[in-house]
Amino acid sequence: xGGEYESRATRYVEDHAFDGLKRGALCRMIWSMTILRVPLKxxxxxxxxxxxxxxxxxxxxHSFGLLLWAMxxxxxxxxxxxxxxxKAHTSMNWDSMTPTEILYSMDVLSSVDLVDASDGAWLTPxxxxxxxxxxx
Numbered sequence: 001x002g003g004e005y006e007s008r009a010t011r012y013v014e015d016h017a018f019d020g021l022k023r024g025a026l027c028r029m030i031w032s033m034t035i036l037r038v039p040l041k042x043x044x045x046x047x048x049x050x051x052x053x054x055x056x057x058x059x060x061x062h063s064f065g066l067l068l069w070a071m072x073x074x075x076x077x078x079x080x081x082x083x084x085x086x087k088a089h090t091s092m093n094w095d096s097m098t099p100t101e102i103l104y105s106m107d108v109l110s111s112v113d114l115v116d117a118s119d120g121a122w123l124t125p126x127x128x129x130x131x132x133x134x135x136x
Contacts, residue, residue, distance in 0.1 A: 006038050014045050018052070027063035031104070034070035046076045053082040060089045062097045065105025072108060087114050094126035102130040
């Protein structure tokens with residue numbers, strides 16, 4: 001996408017990010033915009049989200065890994081505490097997450113060495129779930 005649609009999408013998310021959107025929806029919107037190569041680095045949006053992640057220890061969602069992946073891809077620093085929250089959330093909730101949420105979470109967490117062999121008890125069935133859905 002480009003031009004007018006790109007700026008309209010960015011403006012919409014900026015206008016509603018902190019007062020009208022649920023966390024999961026915001027995560028998916030930021031991820032989708034990143035997939036479509038809408039640059040958000042010049043926007044105050046990612047800085048605002050990063051501040052929320054640092055200030056609110058309860059800021060998490062099944063789609064949290066999508067947001068963290070998007071932030072990393074957009075060149076934004078991600079708070080290590082947010083990464084640990086993402087791991088804790090994924091390890092407890094993988095069975096109700098979509099394959100996309102599981103796989104992007106694992107991509108982000110493994111890129112910063114937050115998953116290892118000790119995570120096998122939950123990681124193996126989580127990846128099996130993602131694989132099963134993707135193959136069908």
